[in-house]
Structure formats: structure tokens, C-alpha cells
Amino acid sequence: MARKYIDNPNACTLVHTMNIIGNKWKPIIIYLLSNGPLRFGMLNTLMPTISKKVLTNQLKELESDGLLLRKSFAEIPPRVEYSLTERASGLLPVLKQLSDWANDTYPEIDFEECRIIDSNKKQKNSVD
Amino acid sequence: MARKYIDNPNACTLVHTMNIIGNKWKPIIIYLLSNGPLRFGMLNTLMPTISKKVLTNQLKELESDGLLLRKSFAEIPPRVEYSLTERASGLLPVLKQLSDWANDTYPEIDFEECRIIDSNKKQKNSVD
DNA sequence: GCCATCGGTTACTTTTTGGTTACCACTAAT
DNA sequence: ATTAGTGGTAACCAAAAAGTAACCGATGGC
Numbered sequence: 281m282a283r284k285y286i287d288n289p290n291a292c293t294l295v296h297t298m299n300i301i302g303n304k305w306k307p308i309i310i311y312l313l314s315n316g317p318l319r320f321g322m323l324n325t326l327m328p329t330i331s332k333k334v335l336t337n338q339l340k341e342l343e344s345d346g347l348l349l350r351k352s353f354a355e356i357p358p359r360v361e362y363s364l365t366e367r368a369s370g371l372l373p374v375l376k377q378l379s380d381w382a383n384d385t386y387p388e389i390d391f392e393e394c395r396i397i398d399s400n401k402k403q404k405n406s407v408d
Numbered sequence: 409m410a411r412k413y414i415d416n417p418n419a420c421t422l423v424h425t426m427n428i429i430g431n432k433w434k435p436i437i438i439y440l441l442s443n444g445p446l447r448f449g450m451l452n453t454l455m456p457t458i459s460k461k462v463l464t465n466q467l468k469e470l471e472s473d474g475l476l477l478r479k480s481f482a483e484i485p486p487r488v489e490y491s492l493t494e495r496a497s498g499l500l501p502v503l504k505q506l507s508d509w510a511n512d513t514y515p516e517i518d519f520e521e522c523r524i525i526d527s528n529k530k531q532k533n534s535v536d
Numbered sequence: 537g538c539c540a541t542c543g544g545t546t547a548c549t550t551t552t553t554g555g556t557t558a559c560c561a562c563t564a565a566t
Numbered sequence: 567a568t569t570a571g572t573g574g575t576a577a578c579c580a581a582a583a584a585g586t587a588a589c590c591g592a593t594g595g596c
Binding site: 447449452480484485486487 | 571572573574576
């Protein structure tokens with residue numbers, strides 16, 4: 281009685297998956313990298329509302345979970361390219377399905393563009 | 409220039425999906441309900457480390473996102489049953505795939521049981 | 537000499553999320 | 567009269583995540 285854990289393997293793998301990709305930025309990063317490697321700066325441009333600190337952090341975590349490869353070139357100014365590993369590629373179809381699911385399930389929502397700024401609070405200016 | 413949003417539809421639906429289910433508890437709740445309705449207390453028993461406050465919160469959010477149905481019986485003591493909606497059922501196969509992905513991708517990890525207690529910090533006793 | 541570039545890091549603050557404890561309403565059983 | 571059982575809520579607090587702004591090092595160009 282009074283167990284302090286969940287002993288259902290399926291739930292556990294879900295927990296694990298969510299620990300890895302279940303946050304605000306990681307699925308987007310993986311998605312953006314699905315067409316090939318991108319540099320740090322380009323990722324930052326494509327996700328204009330993520331801060332460099334957080335981007336660095338997410339990239340590090342994804343790398344240490346084996347989903348990203350970081351390739352640093354010995355140039356000045358520096359160049360660093362991030363690409364998906366095999367592990368991450370296996371995730372792409374599932375991410376696609378998650379995306380399709382939202383599209384089908386919430387037809388009332390327009391997904392043409394999304395402001396990454398917290399959507400629950402009003403924002404001053406979204407475009408300059 | 410200086411856009412403050414992401415204009416990639418696929419990324420946006422992903423963001424939306426993750427806003428809905430991408431956290432610590434919600435996929436587990438959905439998973440646990442996949443075999444039929446459960447009462448509040450039973451959910452709490454199955455997830456012994458979630459607090460009632462947070463459980464209440466997650467259930468409310470899932471309900472307002474149209475994934476859960478809350479059925480309250482006029483009895484004393486009260487009885488409330490939660491069940492999945494159609495929307496949520498459509499998510500089940502995808503959750504299954506996420507779970508399978510982790511299983512296949514991280515063969516070194518044993519998913520037999522997972523302590524839901526924050527895994528980064530040491531814990532006193534996991535079983536009483 | 538001075539500025540720009542790129543991919544960060546550091547220190548600090550704010551926001552979000554999660555957790556703890558106490559409490560409630562209502563009834564039946566003791 | 568008290569206690570147990572259920573599904574919560576309220577006030578308060580701690581921890582984690584995210585954001586901000588300033589800075590760095592090496593080099594090339596002016």
C-alpha cells in the first residue's frame with residue numbers, strides 16, 4: 281500500500297519521453313532541424329522569442345539525450361552546426377502525428393502563425 | 409525583420425499540442441483513463457506522488473481543452489468520474505507511439521517502474 | 537585603435553509550476 | 567457527539583524554468 285511510484289511500463293516510457301521532449305521548445309527545435317543542420321544563429325532567428333540562454337540550454341539537453349549532434353568548426357567567427365541523430369529521426373513521424381492530431385482536433389484554431397510569446401497574456405507589439 | 413512569432417504551421421500545431429499535453433502529468437492521466445473512467449480518488453491512488461491540488465488543476469485544464477469529461481454524481485459522499493472524450497481517444501495511438509519510441513530508442517533504460525518523484529533529486533523512501 | 541561577427545556564459549530577476557497544510561460540506565455509522 | 571469518507575478549495579511557500587542585459591575571445595576589416 282501507499283506506493284510512491286507508478287509501475288506501469290507504458291506510463292513510465294511516456295514519462296521518460298515527456299521528460300525529453302515535453303516542453304515548450306524542444307519539439308520545435310527538432311522539427312526545424314528535420315530538413316538538415318542549422319547553425320545556432322539560424323535557430324535563434326527561426327525562433328525569435330527564445331532567449332540565447334534558453335536555446336543553449338535546450339540544445340545541450342537534447343545533445344546529452346542523444347537527439348542532437350553538435351559540430352563546431354574551428355573558424356573565427358565561430359560556426360556551430362546542429363543536426364538530428366538517428367534517435368531523433370525516429371521521433372519525426374510521431375511529431376508529425378501530434379501536429380496532425382492538433383490540426384484535426386482543433387479545426388477552430390488557425391495555425392498559420394503562432395506567437396511564441398505566452399498566449400494567455402496580452403502582448404504589446406508582436407511585429408515591429 | 410525582428411519577427412516575434414514563428415510562422416511555420418507545423419511548428420505551431422506542435423506548440424499547441426505540447427501546451428495541451430506536454431507536461432509531467434497529463435499524458436499519464438490520459439493513459440490511465442484509456443481503459444475506462446476513473447474516480448478522482450482512484451487517479452490519486454494511481455499517481456501517489458501528485459498532490460490533490462495539482463491533480464485538480466490538471467483535470468480542469470484537460471477538461472477545458474476538451475480531452476476529459478467530468479461526471480459528478482449527486483451522492484454523499486461525492487462521486488466524480490473522469491473519462492476521455494473522442495478528442496483524447498485520437499491521441500491514444502500517438503501516445504502509444506511515443507512510448508514505443510522511448511522503449512526502442514533507449515534500450516539501456518529499464519521502464520519496469522518509474523518513480524514519479526522528481527528523478528533528479530535523491531529520495532528518502534520510495535516504498536513504505 | 538575600434539568596431540562587428542558568432543556562439544556562447546554569467547549574474548540576476550521574474551514567471552510558472554508544483555507542493556504542503558489546513559479546511560469545508562454533507563451524510564452515515566459508531 | 568464524533569468520526570470517516572469524498573472531492574475538492576485557499577493560503578502560503580519552494581523550486582524550476584525562463585527571461586534580461588551585460589560581457590567575452592579571436593579575428594578581419596576599416
